[in-house]
Amino acid sequence: MTDLLSRLLAERDWLMADGATGTTLFNMGLSAGEPPELWNVDRPDDIRSLYRGAVEAGSDLFLTNTFGGNAARLKLHKSQDRVRELNRVAAELGREVADAAGRPVVVAGSVGPTGEIMAPMGSLTHELAVEMFHEQAEGLKEGGVDVLWVETISAPEEYRAAAEAARLAGMPWCGTMSFDTAGRTMMGVTSAQLAALVEKLPNPPLAFGANCGVGASDLLRTVAGFAASGTERPLIAKGNAGIPRFQEGHIHYDGTPELMAEYAMLARDLGARIIGGCCGTQPEHLRAMRAALETVPKGPRPSLEEITARLGGFSSESDGTGEGPVRQRHNRRRG
Numbered sequence: 001m002t003d004l005l006s007r008l009l010a011e012r013d014w015l016m017a018d019g020a021t022g023t024t025l026f027n028m029g030l031s032a033g034e035p036p037e038l039w040n041v042d043r044p045d046d047i048r049s050l051y052r053g054a055v056e057a058g059s060d061l062f063l064t065n066t067f068g069g070n071a072a073r074l075k076l077h078k079s080q081d082r083v084r085e086l087n088r089v090a091a092e093l094g095r096e097v098a099d100a101a102g103r104p105v106v107v108a109g110s111v112g113p114t115g116e117i118m119a120p121m122g123s124l125t126h127e128l129a130v131e132m133f134h135e136q137a138e139g140l141k142e143g144g145v146d147v148l149w150v151e152t153i154s155a156p157e158e159y160r161a162a163a164e165a166a167r168l169a170g171m172p173w174c175g176t177m178s179f180d181t182a183g184r185t186m187m188g189v190t191s192a193q194l195a196a197l198v199e200k201l202p203n204p205p206l207a208f209g210a211n212c213g214v215g216a217s218d219l220l221r222t223v224a225g226f227a228a229s230g231t232e233r234p235l236i237a238k239g240n241a242g243i244p245r246f247q248e249g250h251i252h253y254d255g256t257p258e259l260m261a262e263y264a265m266l267a268r269d270l271g272a273r274i275i276g277g278c279c280g281t282q283p284e285h286l287r288a289m290r291a292a293l294e295t296v297p298k299g300p301r302p303s304l305e306e307i308t309a310r311l312g313g314f315s316s317e318s319d320g321t322g323e324g325p326v327r328q329r330h331n332r333r334r335g
Helices: 004-011 021-028 036-042 044-056 071-075 080-099 126-143 156-169 191-200 216-228 257-270 283-295 304-311
Strands: 061-063 106-111 147-153 173-177 208-212 235-239 244-247 250-253 272-277
Touching (some): 036 044, 044 283, 071 126, 126 156, 147 156, 147 208, 156 191, 216 257, 257 272
Antiparallel strands (some): 244 250
């Protein structure tokens, strides 16, 4: 039987994904350094509220609270023996909310990076990465997710390992990278290179694209790069709600609902089929995005000049394909 995401993609021109997990949980009281995955068991009502906020704002798809739910990440909190449990419970809570929505809503099992450096540069072997991702995938599958959602990946080796884990779990999957270093991922991958990598995988994702990164303009420049590759695979755009700024002791994203509505329309016009937000994106942003996507007809593919005119300038001159300087950034949790 065809999985729900594939069926919806066949029926609709676009689907709206969710917004920020981390930002929302911090607003609920999550402390800096506290693993949000423990809330799946300790504060399930808050996780239901997280999911419900996206669904009520119009999302057709939402991600589970499992971004850091692999053994390497949970080991930092002495919870590496709870991988299966924490992922399963997160998925069960998501399944509960989606099934009560009164319309088809995809529950996507969030799978973030391990936080380790892959061999040969680091100590994480392909086999160990596959094992960690597979353990997480089985927990999400047991809890009832519709699809695995690999996100914020920087290294092609880690992307391949996650793909193999999805195959071992017998699950459909989607995969995004974060292009946050002058148009490249932290490990140097360009939009064209990801588009090529996806097609070489034995089990390619249902959809691929970009999430997080710097700001909405930069993310759409990356999406334009995917489209220029000629891929026919559905594209994902999950951009941050503006640029992060440290104000009054916490991170604030300056993107307004109006800006995110513009971003959503531009993403659709560039060819993205799954459009959502990442860091800083709250239900009010999602509502504005949904309204714009539903009421404004699709337009011609925008130029880079039009993107910057409507969303603001790029953070770097390079789109990642040139030989310009590369600015290093540290990997971080999804917003």
